[in-house]
Amino acid sequence: MMKNNVFKYPDTNSARAKIEVFNEKFEGMKIAIIGLGGTGSYTLDLVSKTPVAEIHLFDGDIFQLHNAFRAPGATPAAKFESAPNLFKVDYYHETYSEMHGGIKPHAYYLTTDNLAELDGFDFVFISVDKNEVRHFLTTGLLKMGISFIDVGLGVNALNDNLVGTLRVTRGTAQKSDHLINRIGRDELKADEYATNIQIADLNCLNASLAVLSWKKHVGFYQDLKKEHNQLFFINTGRLLNEDFDA
Numbered sequence: 001m002m003k004n005n006v007f008k009y010p011d012t013n014s015a016r017a018k019i020e021v022f023n024e025k026f027e028g029m030k031i032a033i034i035g036l037g038g039t040g041s042y043t044l045d046l047v048s049k050t051p052v053a054e055i056h057l058f059d060g061d062i063f064q065l066h067n068a069f070r071a072p073g074a075t076p077a078a079k080f081e082s083a084p085n086l087f088k089v090d091y092y093h094e095t096y097s098e099m100h101g102g103i104k105p106h107a108y109y110l111t112t113d114n115l116a117e118l119d120g121f122d123f124v125f126i127s128v129d130k131n132e133v134r135h136f137l138t139t140g141l142l143k144m145g146i147s148f149i150d151v152g153l154g155v156n157a158l159n160d161n162l163v164g165t166l167r168v169t170r171g172t173a174q175k176s177d178h179l180i181n182r183i184g185r186d187e188l189k190a191d192e193y194a195t196n197i198q199i200a201d202l203n204c205l206n207a208s209l210a211v212l213s214w215k216k217h218v219g220f221y222q223d224l225k226k227e228h229n230q231l232f233f234i235n236t237g238r239l240l241n242e243d244f245d246a
Contacts, residue, residue, distance in 0.1 A: 008097075026051050029054075030053060031121065031123050032058060032124040034058045035126065035128040036059040038202075044057065055096075058110055118141065134183050147173065148170070154167075165233055226245035229241075
């Protein structure tokens with residue numbers, strides 16, 4: 001039985017499935033989600049259904065109209081009139097605090113001046129759109145000994161279709177030698193993850209793969225291969241697992 005229940009109402013789903021003992025693996029965990037765009041918001045949606053102690057949200061962006069079309073659920077139209085300058089983290093805090101009592105919003109970006117705020121976290125999800133920021137965050141987390149997952153989503157128009165790739169990269173104290181080949185530090189025009197096409201189903205899938213990888217890392221799901229990089233190709237439906245833990 002869970003020692004501390006962070007939910008606002010009983011988790012009858014876990015009780016019905018008799019998986020409470022597996023949920024204990026999440027107890028007391030302090031999680032950070034950096035970037036609450038399309039993929040980050042779906043990551044929050046999934047992590048908020050687990051009994052982790054705290055979920056900290058870091059993002060300095062305002063929640064705008066276009067964000068509603070790649071966010072979980074349905075944003076009321078009146079929200080854009082009543083709170084036109086609402087930060088993303090505050091919007092999601094308001095929404096998900098209805099269910100989970102550990103949501104903590106931080107309406108600012110992480111920089112060299114405040115990165116130390118992540119010290120002591122159990123796991124971090126990174127969902128940002130700049131390679132320079134990715135490199136800065138992942139390098140800092142490795143120095144602090146904090147495991148993380150970084151995601152990438154690249155979609156391009158090809159003739160009359162869209163093509164693209166989803167990436168999920170895990171970094172841990174035990175394995176980080178693959179990161180140099182997976183997470184670039186420069187903004188390259190040809191970078192396949194640098195395009196700005198965002199579609200809710202792809203954001204959702206990217207987040208789902210990331211949360212699955214995290215749950216395998218925690219031991220909730222069995223992890224036989226311990227892959228640290230996954231690529232999903234939209235036009236072939238292929239899921240490529242790479243960078244296995246030795």
